[in-house]
Amino acid sequence: MSEAKEFDVIIWGATGFTGRLVAEYYLKQYGVNGDLKWAMAGRSQSKLEQVRAELGNNDVPMVVADSHNRKSLDSLVNRTKVICTTVGPYAKYGSELVAACVENGTDYCDLAGEMQWINRMIAAHHQQAQQKGVRIVHCCGFDSIPSDLGVYFLQQQAKQQKGDYCHTVKMRVYGAKGGFSGGTYDSLNNLLIEAQQDAEVRKQLHNPYSLNPEGEQSGQDKGELRSVKYDPDAESWIAPFVMEGINARVVRRSHALAGYPYGKQFQYSEASMTGPGFGGRVKAVINWLVTGALTAGKPGSFYRRQLERFLPKPGEGPSAEEREAGFFNLRFIGLTNDGEKITAKVTGDRDPGYGSTSKMLGEAAACLSLDQASTPDVSGVLTPSVALGDTLLHRLEKNAGLKFTLR
Ligand SMILES: NC(=O)c1ccc[n+]([C@@H]2O[C@H](COP(=O)([O-])OP(=O)(O)OC[C@H]3O[C@@H](n4cnc5c(N)ncnc54)[C@H](OP(=O)(O)O)[C@@H]3O)[C@@H](O)[C@H]2O)c1
Numbered sequence: 001m002s003e004a005k006e007f008d009v010i011i012w013g014a015t016g017f018t019g020r021l022v023a024e025y026y027l028k029q030y031g032v033n034g035d036l037k038w039a040m041a042g043r044s045q046s047k048l049e050q051v052r053a054e055l056g057n058n059d060v061p062m063v064v065a066d067s068h069n070r071k072s073l074d075s076l077v078n079r080t081k082v083i084c085t086t087v088g089p090y091a092k093y094g095s096e097l098v099a100a101c102v103e104n105g106t107d108y109c110d111l112a113g114e115m116q117w118i119n120r121m122i123a124a125h126h127q128q129a130q131q132k133g134v135r136i137v138h139c140c141g142f143d144s145i146p147s148d149l150g151v152y153f154l155q156q157q158a159k160q161q162k163g164d165y166c167h168t169v170k171m172r173v174y175g176a177k178g179g180f181s182g183g184t185y186d187s188l189n190n191l192l193i194e195a196q197q198d199a200e201v202r203k204q205l206h207n208p209y210s211l212n213p214e215g216e217q218s219g220q221d222k223g224e225l226r227s228v229k230y231d232p233d234a235e236s237w238i239a240p241f242v243m244e245g246i247n248a249r250v251v252r253r254s255h256a257l258a259g260y261p262y263g264k265q266f267q268y269s270e271a272s273m274t275g276p277g278f279g280g281r282v283k284a285v286i287n288w289l290v291t292g293a294l295t296a297g298k299p300g301s302f303y304r305r306q307l308e309r310f311l312p313k314p315g316e317g318p319s320a321e322e323r324e325a326g327f328f329n330l331r332f333i334g335l336t337n338d339g340e341k342i343t344a345k346v347t348g349d350r351d352p353g354y355g356s357t358s359k360m361l362g363e364a365a366a367c368l369s370l371d372q373a374s375t376p377d378v379s380g381v382l383t384p385s386v387a388l389g390d391t392l393l394h395r396l397e398k399n400a401g402l403k404f405t406l407r
Helices: 017-030 045-055 070-078 095-104 115-132 145-162 182-197 199-206 244-257 277-295 302-308 320-325 352-370 384-399
Strands: 007-012 038-042 062-064 080-085 107-110 135-137 168-177 229-231 236-239 267-275 327-335 341-348 380-382 402-406
Touching: 007 017, 007 070, 007 352, 017 038, 017 045, 017 182, 017 352, 038 045, 045 062, 070 080, 070 095, 080 095, 080 352, 095 107, 095 115, 095 135, 107 352, 115 135, 115 182, 115 199, 115 244, 115 380, 135 352, 135 384, 145 168, 145 244, 145 327, 145 341, 145 352, 145 384, 145 402, 182 199, 182 277, 236 277, 244 267, 244 384, 267 277, 320 352, 327 352, 352 384, 380 384, 384 402
Parallel strands: 007 038, 007 080, 038 062, 080 107, 107 135, 135 380, 168 267
Antiparallel strands: 168 327, 229 236, 236 267, 327 341, 341 402
């Protein structure tokens, strides 16, 4: 949206664990009253003041809004070109904000990984957002920017170097180190509760194409990896990767929104690599058991209550040292129609979920706000690669510690 607004970006949820990291990143990267005009927003003036004091800069503008009052949200979104929100679980707190953005013509990005809620937003707002020229971009964190832009990058390279797009891309997590926050657990738990209560959500969880446009929700992919196996293309044993559920659906939506450039036969999957031989197989089984333990048991059951005693609470997450020591290293193995293999590598210099995610989200918001002239002319409920493409990729490499290379 191009009309003059008081701010380029408002960070909604700046008092939470991840929102505060986005604010910290903006202060360091863009300062105050610089080229990017931004503000922190939340529902509590005193909490915002506390965060601002901890950031050590009293000039950062603050906005207080009431998330349960639509007028208050309208007035919030009208002050900025872009809303960047970390208020989750999005399925609980996010719907009115998206509606306010679409109706008031404000671009939007978030960290939602909640497939069932994104589906609702697509159904409710995709058409209207297209009519109004608004860009709603979900999944702008570790899920699902590296996957979405990783495939985008690999396919551009395959076209340039091999003359054709890959019919299959396999994302394999070569290495990653990090933790997770109470807010992320809360969002995962809320998805499990909704799936328990609602048959429609369960149906969506079983359809790997559930984020595709209506009438286009089928294809070659059969669903997520559920056990361990040997992957000859990766030359490694592989185990289920917990983010595959959302990342792979985002990649498939990108492909559909782009008009199926890689062909209707295109297949995509994600998994964790654990190495070759007997050692790799043992690691894959351990990896699988740990992933399974996080999602096992019904919400509220004795097992989950015991598990929750050891997990972070809302507002808590990995320490600064843990974020600093974290990283991710992803491989994208592409197979061409000529039987050739091409592999890309995507790396990040902080823990995936918070240190890197806060920079990715911040740059996605900056890109929406400042780079309209160089980003695709599209609108609707979009994915990061479709909305922001190369421009975001270059920003992430320049500012956010990500690297996209061929191996
Ligand atoms: N995709 C990714 O890679 C990724 C990575 C990290 C996080 N996330 C997602 O980001 C979200 C936030 O995670 P987090 O760990 O930062 O959570 P958190 O620390 O619990 O923060 C949640 C924020 O939401 C605010 N909030 C809660 N209810 C609200 C309401 N009714 N109105 C207005 N604000 C409200 C809280 O405000 P108060 O401070 O006033 O309570 C706080 O600022 C989660 O959904 C998580 O899954 C995704």
